[in-house]
Amino acid sequence: MAWDFSTDPEFERQLEWMRGFVAEEIEPLDLVFRDPAAHVDPRSPAARAMAPLKEEVKKRGLWALHLGPELGGQGLGQLKLGLMNEILGRSRFAPTVFGTQAPDTGNAEILARFGTVEQKAKYLQPLLNGEIVSCYSMTEPQAGADPGEFTCKAHLDGDEWVIDGEKWFASHACIAEFLIVMVITDPDVPVHEGSTMLIVPHDTPGLEIVRNTAVGPKDEIGSGVHGYLRFTDCRVPEASRLGPVGEGFKVAQSRLGGGRIHHAMRTVGMLNKAMDYMTERVVSRTTKGERLADKQMVQEKIADSYTQILQFRLHVLYAAWLLDRDKTYTRPVRREISAIKAAMPGVLKDVVYRALHLHGSLGMSNETPLMDMWQYVPEMGIVDGPTEVHKIGVAKDILRDVAPSDGPFPTYHVPTRLAAAREKFAAHLD
Numbered sequence: 001m002a003w004d005f006s007t008d009p010e011f012e013r014q015l016e017w018m019r020g021f022v023a024e025e026i027e028p029l030d031l032v033f034r035d036p037a038a039h040v041d042p043r044s045p046a047a048r049a050m051a052p053l054k055e056e057v058k059k060r061g062l063w064a065l066h067l068g069p070e071l072g073g074q075g076l077g078q079l080k081l082g083l084m085n086e087i088l089g090r091s092r093f094a095p096t097v098f099g100t101q102a103p104d105t106g107n108a109e110i111l112a113r114f115g116t117v118e119q120k121a122k123y124l125q126p127l128l129n130g131e132i133v134s135c136y137s138m139t140e141p142q143a144g145a146d147p148g149e150f151t152c153k154a155h156l157d158g159d160e161w162v163i164d165g166e167k168w169f170a171s172h173a174c175i176a177e178f179l180i181v182m183v184i185t186d187p188d189v190p191v192h193e194g195s196t197m198l199i200v201p202h203d204t205p206g207l208e209i210v211r212n213t214a215v216g217p218k219d220e221i222g223s224g225v226h227g228y229l230r231f232t233d234c235r236v237p238e239a240s241r242l243g244p245v246g247e248g249f250k251v252a253q254s255r256l257g258g259g260r261i262h263h264a265m266r267t268v269g270m271l272n273k274a275m276d277y278m279t280e281r282v283v284s285r286t287t288k289g290e291r292l293a294d295k296q297m298v299q300e301k302i303a304d305s306y307t308q309i310l311q312f313r314l315h316v317l318y319a320a321w322l323l324d325r326d327k328t329y330t331r332p333v334r335r336e337i338s339a340i341k342a343a344m345p346g347v348l349k350d351v352v353y354r355a356l357h358l359h360g361s362l363g364m365s366n367e368t369p370l371m372d373m374w375q376y377v378p379e380m381g382i383v384d385g386p387t388e389v390h391k392i393g394v395a396k397d398i399l400r401d402v403a404p405s406d407g408p409f410p411t412y413h414v415p416t417r418l419a420a421a422r423e424k425f426a427a428h429l430d
Protein backbone atom coordinates (compact mmCIF):
# COMPACT_ATOMS: atom_id res chain seq x y z
CA MET A 1 0.00 0.00 0.00
CA ALA A 2 2.31 2.76 -1.23
CA TRP A 3 0.24 5.94 -1.26
CA ASP A 4 2.75 8.22 0.39
CA PHE A 5 2.65 12.00 0.08
CA SER A 6 5.85 12.64 2.01
CA THR A 7 9.33 13.55 0.78
CA ASP A 8 12.27 11.58 2.13
CA PRO A 9 14.25 13.68 4.62
CA GLU A 10 17.52 13.60 2.69
CA PHE A 11 15.90 14.92 -0.50
CA GLU A 12 13.87 17.42 1.54
CA ARG A 13 17.21 18.86 2.74
CA GLN A 14 18.24 19.35 -0.91
CA LEU A 15 14.92 21.05 -1.63
CA GLU A 16 15.35 23.29 1.39
CA TRP A 17 18.79 24.33 0.13
CA MET A 18 17.30 24.98 -3.33
CA ARG A 19 14.53 27.20 -1.90
CA GLY A 20 17.09 29.42 -0.21
CA PHE A 21 19.47 29.40 -3.18
CA VAL A 22 16.75 30.30 -5.71
CA ALA A 23 15.31 33.05 -3.50
CA GLU A 24 18.59 34.64 -2.50
CA GLU A 25 20.96 34.01 -5.41
CA ILE A 26 18.80 33.52 -8.51
CA GLU A 27 15.60 35.59 -8.16
CA PRO A 28 17.61 38.85 -8.03
CA LEU A 29 18.75 38.07 -11.62
CA ASP A 30 15.11 38.47 -12.74
CA LEU A 31 15.17 42.04 -11.45
CA VAL A 32 18.41 43.09 -13.09
CA PHE A 33 18.50 41.31 -16.48
CA ARG A 34 15.25 42.13 -18.29
CA ASP A 35 16.22 41.24 -21.88
CA PRO A 36 13.93 38.42 -23.18
CA ALA A 37 16.97 36.26 -24.05
CA ALA A 38 19.05 37.08 -20.97
CA HIS A 39 18.28 33.79 -19.20
CA VAL A 40 19.42 31.62 -22.13
CA ASP A 41 21.87 33.62 -24.25
CA PRO A 42 25.44 32.45 -23.50
CA ARG A 43 26.66 35.89 -24.68
CA SER A 44 24.41 37.83 -22.28
CA PRO A 45 26.03 39.55 -19.27
CA ALA A 46 23.59 37.45 -17.24
CA ALA A 47 25.48 34.33 -18.39
CA ARG A 48 28.58 35.63 -16.59
CA ALA A 49 26.54 36.28 -13.47
CA MET A 50 25.09 32.77 -13.67
CA ALA A 51 28.43 30.96 -14.17
CA PRO A 52 29.42 30.68 -10.47
CA LEU A 53 25.84 29.75 -9.56
CA LYS A 54 25.93 26.88 -12.09
CA GLU A 55 29.18 25.69 -10.52
CA GLU A 56 27.53 25.67 -7.10
CA VAL A 57 24.63 23.60 -8.45
CA LYS A 58 27.05 21.13 -10.09
CA LYS A 59 29.03 20.85 -6.86
CA ARG A 60 25.86 19.84 -5.03
CA GLY A 61 25.07 17.18 -7.67
CA LEU A 62 21.86 18.93 -8.75
CA TRP A 63 22.84 19.78 -12.33
CA ALA A 64 20.72 18.63 -15.34
CA LEU A 65 18.73 16.02 -13.51
CA HIS A 66 16.08 15.61 -16.21
CA LEU A 67 17.74 12.69 -18.04
CA GLY A 68 17.22 9.31 -16.45
CA PRO A 69 20.09 6.84 -15.95
CA GLU A 70 18.73 4.73 -18.83
CA LEU A 71 19.54 7.70 -21.11
CA GLY A 72 22.98 8.27 -19.65
CA GLY A 73 21.94 11.00 -17.20
CA GLN A 74 21.98 11.02 -13.42
CA GLY A 75 18.23 11.64 -13.22
CA LEU A 76 16.38 11.32 -9.98
CA GLY A 77 13.09 10.50 -11.67
CA GLN A 78 10.18 12.73 -12.60
CA LEU A 79 8.59 12.93 -9.17
CA LYS A 80 11.69 14.39 -7.55
CA LEU A 81 12.21 16.55 -10.63
CA GLY A 82 8.65 17.78 -10.12
CA LEU A 83 9.40 18.88 -6.57
CA MET A 84 12.56 20.60 -7.79
CA ASN A 85 10.85 22.28 -10.73
CA GLU A 86 8.24 23.74 -8.37
CA ILE A 87 11.10 25.71 -6.86
CA LEU A 88 12.75 26.52 -10.21
CA GLY A 89 9.43 27.84 -11.54
CA ARG A 90 9.82 30.87 -9.27
CA SER A 91 12.51 32.41 -11.48
CA ARG A 92 13.05 32.77 -15.25
CA PHE A 93 16.78 32.12 -14.66
CA ALA A 94 16.57 29.12 -12.33
CA PRO A 95 16.09 26.40 -15.01
CA THR A 96 19.27 27.61 -16.79
CA VAL A 97 21.24 27.70 -13.55
CA PHE A 98 20.14 24.10 -12.86
CA GLY A 99 20.68 22.89 -16.47
CA THR A 100 17.00 22.13 -17.09
CA GLN A 101 16.05 24.87 -19.55
CA ALA A 102 13.59 24.13 -22.39
CA PRO A 103 13.91 23.36 -25.24
CA ASP A 104 17.39 22.04 -24.36
CA THR A 105 15.94 19.45 -21.97
CA GLY A 106 13.68 17.93 -24.65
CA ASN A 107 16.42 18.13 -27.27
CA ALA A 108 18.81 16.33 -24.91
CA GLU A 109 16.15 13.67 -24.41
CA ILE A 110 15.79 12.91 -28.13
CA LEU A 111 19.54 13.12 -28.76
CA ALA A 112 20.05 10.60 -25.97
CA ARG A 113 17.31 8.34 -27.33
CA PHE A 114 17.92 8.56 -31.07
CA GLY A 115 21.35 10.16 -31.56
CA THR A 116 24.35 8.39 -33.08
CA VAL A 117 27.60 8.17 -31.11
CA GLU A 118 28.97 11.13 -33.15
CA GLN A 119 25.82 13.23 -32.63
CA LYS A 120 25.93 12.58 -28.89
CA ALA A 121 29.56 13.59 -28.65
CA LYS A 122 29.08 16.73 -30.78
CA TYR A 123 25.74 17.97 -29.46
CA LEU A 124 24.45 16.09 -26.42
CA GLN A 125 27.48 16.38 -24.19
CA PRO A 126 28.02 20.16 -24.63
CA LEU A 127 24.27 20.63 -24.22
CA LEU A 128 24.24 18.68 -20.95
CA ASN A 129 27.31 20.61 -19.82
CA GLY A 130 25.42 23.86 -20.42
CA GLU A 131 28.07 25.06 -22.89
CA ILE A 132 25.69 25.54 -25.81
CA VAL A 133 22.01 26.31 -26.47
CA SER A 134 19.74 24.48 -28.92
CA CYS A 135 16.50 25.04 -30.82
CA TYR A 136 13.60 22.74 -31.68
CA SER A 137 11.72 23.75 -34.82
CA MET A 138 8.44 22.15 -35.84
CA THR A 139 5.77 24.88 -36.17
CA GLU A 140 5.31 26.55 -39.58
CA PRO A 141 3.77 29.93 -40.39
CA GLN A 142 0.65 28.33 -41.88
CA ALA A 143 0.37 25.46 -39.39
CA GLY A 144 1.18 24.68 -35.78
CA ALA A 145 -1.44 22.59 -34.05
CA ASP A 146 -1.87 20.32 -37.08
CA PRO A 147 1.41 18.79 -38.35
CA GLY A 148 -0.63 17.38 -41.24
CA GLU A 149 -0.43 20.90 -42.74
CA PHE A 150 3.38 21.10 -42.62
CA THR A 151 5.12 21.74 -45.95
CA CYS A 152 8.79 22.43 -45.07
CA LYS A 153 10.40 19.53 -46.92
CA ALA A 154 13.73 17.79 -47.52
CA HIS A 155 14.99 15.31 -50.09
CA LEU A 156 18.21 13.35 -50.40
CA ASP A 157 20.69 14.52 -53.02
CA GLY A 158 23.61 12.09 -52.91
CA ASP A 159 24.61 12.00 -49.27
CA GLU A 160 23.03 15.36 -48.40
CA TRP A 161 19.56 16.38 -47.26
CA VAL A 162 18.32 19.49 -49.06
CA ILE A 163 15.80 21.50 -47.03
CA ASP A 164 13.33 24.02 -48.45
CA GLY A 165 10.50 25.75 -46.62
CA GLU A 166 9.71 27.92 -43.61
CA LYS A 167 9.41 27.47 -39.85
CA TRP A 168 7.85 29.73 -37.25
CA PHE A 169 8.29 30.49 -33.54
CA ALA A 170 11.49 28.48 -33.29
CA SER A 171 12.53 29.44 -29.75
CA HIS A 172 16.19 30.39 -29.28
CA ALA A 173 17.04 29.91 -32.99
CA CYS A 174 19.04 33.16 -32.88
CA ILE A 175 21.36 31.92 -30.13
CA ALA A 176 21.33 28.17 -30.76
CA GLU A 177 24.41 26.22 -31.80
CA PHE A 178 22.16 23.80 -33.69
CA LEU A 179 18.48 23.33 -34.56
CA ILE A 180 16.52 20.10 -34.61
CA VAL A 181 14.10 20.57 -37.50
CA MET A 182 11.11 18.42 -38.47
CA VAL A 183 10.85 18.16 -42.25
CA ILE A 184 8.52 16.36 -44.63
CA THR A 185 10.51 13.68 -46.46
CA ASP A 186 7.55 11.87 -48.05
CA PRO A 187 4.59 14.15 -48.84
CA ASP A 188 2.56 11.22 -50.24
CA VAL A 189 1.95 9.55 -46.86
CA PRO A 190 0.47 10.91 -43.61
CA VAL A 191 2.84 13.10 -41.58
CA HIS A 192 3.37 10.43 -38.90
CA GLU A 193 4.93 8.23 -41.59
CA GLY A 194 6.48 10.88 -43.83
CA SER A 195 8.43 13.27 -41.60
CA THR A 196 12.06 13.13 -40.47
CA MET A 197 14.17 15.03 -37.92
CA LEU A 198 17.37 16.72 -39.08
CA ILE A 199 20.06 18.44 -37.06
CA VAL A 200 20.99 21.76 -38.69
CA PRO A 201 24.01 23.70 -37.33
CA HIS A 202 23.13 27.40 -36.96
CA ASP A 203 25.66 28.60 -39.55
CA THR A 204 24.51 26.26 -42.35
CA PRO A 205 24.24 28.19 -45.67
CA GLY A 206 20.61 28.45 -46.80
CA LEU A 207 19.24 28.85 -43.25
CA GLU A 208 18.03 32.40 -42.70
CA ILE A 209 16.28 34.02 -39.75
CA VAL A 210 13.68 36.16 -41.52
CA ARG A 211 13.03 37.93 -38.23
CA ASN A 212 12.78 37.32 -34.53
CA THR A 213 9.47 37.46 -32.69
CA ALA A 214 8.78 38.26 -29.06
CA VAL A 215 5.91 37.22 -26.81
CA GLY A 216 3.67 40.17 -25.94
CA PRO A 217 3.53 43.74 -27.17
CA LYS A 218 6.35 45.31 -25.14
CA ASP A 219 9.34 44.50 -27.35
CA GLU A 220 10.13 46.12 -30.71
CA ILE A 221 9.11 44.25 -33.87
CA GLY A 222 12.09 42.08 -34.87
CA SER A 223 13.33 41.56 -31.31
CA GLY A 224 12.65 38.50 -29.18
CA VAL A 225 13.95 34.93 -29.24
CA HIS A 226 11.36 33.10 -31.36
CA GLY A 227 12.64 32.78 -34.94
CA TYR A 228 10.76 32.97 -38.21
CA LEU A 229 13.05 30.78 -40.33
CA ARG A 230 13.50 30.22 -44.06
CA PHE A 231 15.38 27.28 -45.56
CA THR A 232 16.47 27.71 -49.20
CA ASP A 233 18.45 24.86 -50.73
CA CYS A 234 19.84 24.34 -47.24
CA ARG A 235 22.12 21.28 -47.24
CA VAL A 236 23.13 19.07 -44.33
CA PRO A 237 24.91 15.68 -44.48
CA GLU A 238 22.76 12.54 -44.36
CA ALA A 239 24.55 11.83 -41.04
CA SER A 240 22.59 14.80 -39.61
CA ARG A 241 19.43 12.72 -39.50
CA LEU A 242 18.15 12.18 -35.96
CA GLY A 243 16.23 8.90 -35.84
CA PRO A 244 14.95 6.86 -38.78
CA VAL A 245 13.65 8.35 -42.05
CA GLY A 246 9.85 8.82 -41.84
CA GLU A 247 9.78 8.67 -38.04
CA GLY A 248 10.16 12.36 -37.22
CA PHE A 249 6.71 12.42 -35.69
CA LYS A 250 7.61 9.55 -33.37
CA VAL A 251 10.79 11.36 -32.31
CA ALA A 252 8.72 14.52 -31.68
CA GLN A 253 6.19 12.62 -29.58
CA SER A 254 8.95 11.23 -27.39
CA ARG A 255 10.11 14.74 -26.39
CA LEU A 256 6.93 16.77 -26.19
CA GLY A 257 5.52 14.92 -23.18
CA GLY A 258 8.58 15.79 -21.10
CA GLY A 259 8.41 19.45 -22.11
CA ARG A 260 4.75 19.67 -21.17
CA ILE A 261 5.07 18.07 -17.76
CA HIS A 262 8.12 20.21 -16.92
CA HIS A 263 6.16 23.36 -17.86
CA ALA A 264 3.39 22.18 -15.56
CA MET A 265 5.83 21.55 -12.70
CA ARG A 266 7.30 25.05 -13.06
CA THR A 267 3.79 26.48 -13.27
CA VAL A 268 3.16 25.11 -9.77
CA GLY A 269 6.12 27.26 -8.69
CA MET A 270 4.64 30.33 -10.31
CA LEU A 271 1.24 29.64 -8.75
CA ASN A 272 2.82 29.33 -5.31
CA LYS A 273 4.58 32.62 -5.86
CA ALA A 274 1.31 34.35 -6.83
CA MET A 275 -0.27 32.85 -3.71
CA ASP A 276 2.60 34.14 -1.52
CA TYR A 277 2.13 37.65 -2.92
CA MET A 278 -1.65 37.50 -2.55
CA THR A 279 -1.56 36.32 1.06
CA GLU A 280 1.08 38.86 2.12
CA ARG A 281 -0.91 41.66 0.52
CA VAL A 282 -4.26 40.81 2.12
CA VAL A 283 -2.83 40.63 5.63
CA SER A 284 -1.00 43.94 5.07
CA ARG A 285 -3.66 46.18 3.46
CA THR A 286 -6.47 47.73 5.47
CA THR A 287 -9.70 49.19 4.15
CA LYS A 288 -12.96 50.21 5.89
CA GLY A 289 -11.36 49.57 9.24
CA GLU A 290 -10.22 45.97 8.67
CA ARG A 291 -7.61 43.97 6.77
CA LEU A 292 -8.47 42.72 3.30
CA ALA A 293 -7.83 39.29 4.84
CA ASP A 294 -10.84 39.75 7.15
CA LYS A 295 -13.34 40.25 4.32
CA GLN A 296 -15.23 37.13 3.32
CA MET A 297 -15.08 37.78 -0.41
CA VAL A 298 -11.31 38.02 -0.09
CA GLN A 299 -11.20 34.84 2.01
CA GLU A 300 -13.10 33.06 -0.75
CA LYS A 301 -10.38 34.07 -3.24
CA ILE A 302 -7.66 32.72 -0.91
CA ALA A 303 -9.50 29.45 -0.30
CA ASP A 304 -10.33 28.89 -3.98
CA SER A 305 -6.74 29.63 -5.01
CA TYR A 306 -5.34 27.27 -2.38
CA THR A 307 -7.64 24.45 -3.49
CA GLN A 308 -6.97 24.94 -7.21
CA ILE A 309 -3.20 25.04 -6.71
CA LEU A 310 -3.24 21.91 -4.57
CA GLN A 311 -5.47 20.03 -7.01
CA PHE A 312 -3.24 21.02 -9.92
CA ARG A 313 -0.06 20.21 -8.01
CA LEU A 314 -1.25 16.74 -7.01
CA HIS A 315 -2.30 16.04 -10.58
CA VAL A 316 1.15 17.09 -11.86
CA LEU A 317 2.92 14.94 -9.28
CA TYR A 318 0.62 12.01 -10.09
CA ALA A 319 1.56 12.32 -13.79
CA ALA A 320 5.25 12.43 -12.77
CA TRP A 321 4.78 9.34 -10.60
CA LEU A 322 3.12 7.50 -13.50
CA LEU A 323 6.03 8.43 -15.77
CA ASP A 324 8.51 7.09 -13.22
CA ARG A 325 6.45 3.90 -12.98
CA ASP A 326 6.08 3.30 -16.73
CA LYS A 327 9.49 4.77 -17.69
CA THR A 328 8.07 5.92 -21.04
CA TYR A 329 5.11 7.84 -22.48
CA THR A 330 2.52 5.09 -22.16
CA ARG A 331 -1.14 5.77 -22.79
CA PRO A 332 -1.95 6.50 -19.10
CA VAL A 333 1.04 8.87 -18.91
CA ARG A 334 0.02 10.70 -22.09
CA ARG A 335 -3.53 11.09 -20.84
CA GLU A 336 -2.48 12.72 -17.56
CA ILE A 337 0.10 14.96 -19.24
CA SER A 338 -2.53 16.21 -21.69
CA ALA A 339 -5.01 16.72 -18.84
CA ILE A 340 -2.60 18.86 -16.81
CA LYS A 341 -1.47 20.71 -19.95
CA ALA A 342 -5.12 21.58 -20.66
CA ALA A 343 -5.79 22.58 -17.03
CA MET A 344 -2.69 24.77 -16.70
CA PRO A 345 -3.84 28.05 -18.34
CA GLY A 346 -7.15 27.92 -16.46
CA VAL A 347 -5.55 27.55 -13.01
CA LEU A 348 -2.98 30.24 -13.85
CA LYS A 349 -5.70 32.60 -15.10
CA ASP A 350 -7.79 32.20 -11.95
CA VAL A 351 -4.97 32.46 -9.42
CA VAL A 352 -2.88 35.18 -11.07
CA TYR A 353 -6.00 37.23 -11.79
CA ARG A 354 -7.04 37.09 -8.12
CA ALA A 355 -3.53 38.06 -7.06
CA LEU A 356 -3.49 40.98 -9.50
CA HIS A 357 -6.98 42.07 -8.51
CA LEU A 358 -6.24 42.02 -4.78
CA HIS A 359 -3.20 44.26 -5.37
CA GLY A 360 -5.39 46.90 -7.03
CA SER A 361 -3.42 49.51 -8.99
CA LEU A 362 -0.11 48.15 -7.68
CA GLY A 363 -0.98 44.81 -9.30
CA MET A 364 -1.57 46.53 -12.67
CA SER A 365 1.74 48.37 -12.43
CA ASN A 366 5.24 47.33 -13.47
CA GLU A 367 6.29 47.36 -9.82
CA THR A 368 5.38 43.76 -9.01
CA PRO A 369 6.09 40.59 -11.07
CA LEU A 370 2.35 39.93 -11.40
CA MET A 371 1.80 41.41 -14.87
CA ASP A 372 4.76 39.36 -16.13
CA MET A 373 3.01 36.28 -14.74
CA TRP A 374 -0.22 37.31 -16.47
CA GLN A 375 1.50 36.97 -19.82
CA TYR A 376 2.07 33.28 -19.11
CA VAL A 377 -1.69 32.61 -18.99
CA PRO A 378 -2.34 32.64 -22.77
CA GLU A 379 1.21 31.41 -23.45
CA MET A 380 0.63 28.22 -21.48
CA GLY A 381 -2.55 27.63 -23.47
CA ILE A 382 -0.65 27.70 -26.79
CA VAL A 383 2.92 26.51 -26.27
CA ASP A 384 3.36 22.75 -26.88
CA GLY A 385 -0.08 22.59 -28.50
CA PRO A 386 -3.36 24.42 -27.85
CA THR A 387 -5.62 23.48 -24.95
CA GLU A 388 -8.35 22.19 -27.28
CA VAL A 389 -6.04 19.63 -28.88
CA HIS A 390 -5.07 18.24 -25.46
CA LYS A 391 -8.68 18.12 -24.30
CA ILE A 392 -9.57 16.22 -27.49
CA GLY A 393 -6.77 13.75 -26.67
CA VAL A 394 -7.99 13.25 -23.09
CA ALA A 395 -11.61 12.80 -24.13
CA LYS A 396 -10.76 10.35 -26.93
CA ASP A 397 -8.61 8.32 -24.55
CA ILE A 398 -11.39 8.13 -21.97
CA LEU A 399 -14.08 7.31 -24.50
CA ARG A 400 -12.00 4.66 -26.29
CA ASP A 401 -12.75 2.08 -23.59
CA VAL A 402 -16.39 2.95 -22.99
CA ALA A 403 -18.89 0.49 -24.49
CA PRO A 404 -22.27 1.76 -25.73
CA SER A 405 -25.38 0.42 -24.02
CA ASP A 406 -27.66 -2.05 -25.81
CA GLY A 407 -31.13 -0.80 -26.68
CA PRO A 408 -32.71 2.59 -26.04
CA PHE A 409 -31.99 2.79 -22.28
CA PRO A 410 -28.60 3.11 -20.55
CA THR A 411 -27.11 0.34 -18.38
CA TYR A 412 -27.90 2.38 -15.25
CA HIS A 413 -31.58 2.85 -16.19
CA VAL A 414 -33.39 2.34 -12.89
CA PRO A 415 -36.51 0.39 -14.04
CA THR A 416 -34.31 -2.12 -15.91
CA ARG A 417 -31.88 -2.54 -13.02
CA LEU A 418 -34.71 -2.68 -10.49
CA ALA A 419 -36.11 -5.84 -12.09
CA ALA A 420 -32.71 -7.55 -11.85
CA ALA A 421 -32.17 -6.31 -8.27
CA ARG A 422 -35.60 -7.59 -7.22
CA GLU A 423 -34.75 -10.99 -8.61
CA LYS A 424 -31.40 -11.00 -6.76
CA PHE A 425 -33.02 -10.26 -3.42
CA ALA A 426 -36.26 -12.14 -4.08
CA ALA A 427 -35.77 -14.31 -1.00
CA HIS A 428 -35.84 -11.24 1.23
CA LEU A 429 -38.80 -9.51 -0.42
CA ASP A 430 -42.42 -10.20 0.49
Ligand SMILES: Cc1cc2nc3c(=O)[nH]c(=O)nc-3n(C[C@H](O)[C@H](O)[C@H](O)COP(=O)(O)OP(=O)(O)OC[C@H]3O[C@@H](n4cnc5c(N)ncnc54)[C@H](O)[C@@H]3O)c2cc1C
Pocket (backbone or CB within 6 Å): 103, 135, 136, 137, 138, 139, 142, 143, 144, 145, 146, 168, 169, 170, 171, 172, 215, 226, 379, 382, 383, 384, 385, 386, 387, 388, 389, 392
Ligand atom coordinates in the same frame (compact mmCIF):
# COMPACT_ATOMS: atom_id res chain seq x y z
C1 LIG B 1 6.19 31.07 -26.27
C2 LIG B 1 6.10 30.08 -27.37
C3 LIG B 1 7.20 29.32 -27.70
C4 LIG B 1 7.14 28.41 -28.76
N1 LIG B 1 8.26 27.70 -29.08
C5 LIG B 1 8.23 26.86 -30.14
C6 LIG B 1 9.41 26.18 -30.54
O1 LIG B 1 10.47 26.31 -29.94
N2 LIG B 1 9.34 25.35 -31.63
C7 LIG B 1 8.20 25.17 -32.33
O2 LIG B 1 8.21 24.40 -33.27
N3 LIG B 1 7.05 25.82 -31.97
C8 LIG B 1 7.05 26.66 -30.91
N4 LIG B 1 5.92 27.35 -30.56
C9 LIG B 1 4.74 27.22 -31.38
C10 LIG B 1 3.65 26.36 -30.75
O3 LIG B 1 4.04 25.02 -30.71
C11 LIG B 1 2.39 26.59 -31.60
O4 LIG B 1 2.03 27.94 -31.38
C12 LIG B 1 1.26 25.68 -31.22
O5 LIG B 1 1.50 24.35 -31.66
C13 LIG B 1 -0.05 26.16 -31.90
O6 LIG B 1 0.12 26.36 -33.26
P1 LIG B 1 -0.30 27.75 -33.94
O7 LIG B 1 0.31 28.84 -33.16
O8 LIG B 1 -0.01 27.64 -35.37
O9 LIG B 1 -1.86 27.83 -33.71
P2 LIG B 1 -2.99 27.27 -34.64
O10 LIG B 1 -2.66 25.89 -35.07
O11 LIG B 1 -3.29 28.27 -35.70
O12 LIG B 1 -4.19 27.22 -33.62
C14 LIG B 1 -4.83 28.44 -33.21
C15 LIG B 1 -6.03 28.13 -32.38
O13 LIG B 1 -6.98 27.36 -33.14
C16 LIG B 1 -7.69 26.50 -32.27
N5 LIG B 1 -7.46 25.12 -32.67
C17 LIG B 1 -6.39 24.60 -33.31
N6 LIG B 1 -6.54 23.28 -33.49
C18 LIG B 1 -7.74 22.95 -32.99
C19 LIG B 1 -8.49 21.74 -32.87
N7 LIG B 1 -8.01 20.57 -33.34
N8 LIG B 1 -9.71 21.78 -32.27
C20 LIG B 1 -10.21 22.95 -31.78
N9 LIG B 1 -9.53 24.12 -31.86
C21 LIG B 1 -8.33 24.12 -32.44
C22 LIG B 1 -7.14 26.73 -30.86
O14 LIG B 1 -7.95 27.67 -30.21
C23 LIG B 1 -5.76 27.29 -31.14
O15 LIG B 1 -5.24 28.03 -30.06
C24 LIG B 1 5.93 28.24 -29.49
C25 LIG B 1 4.81 29.00 -29.14
C26 LIG B 1 4.88 29.91 -28.11
C27 LIG B 1 3.67 30.73 -27.79
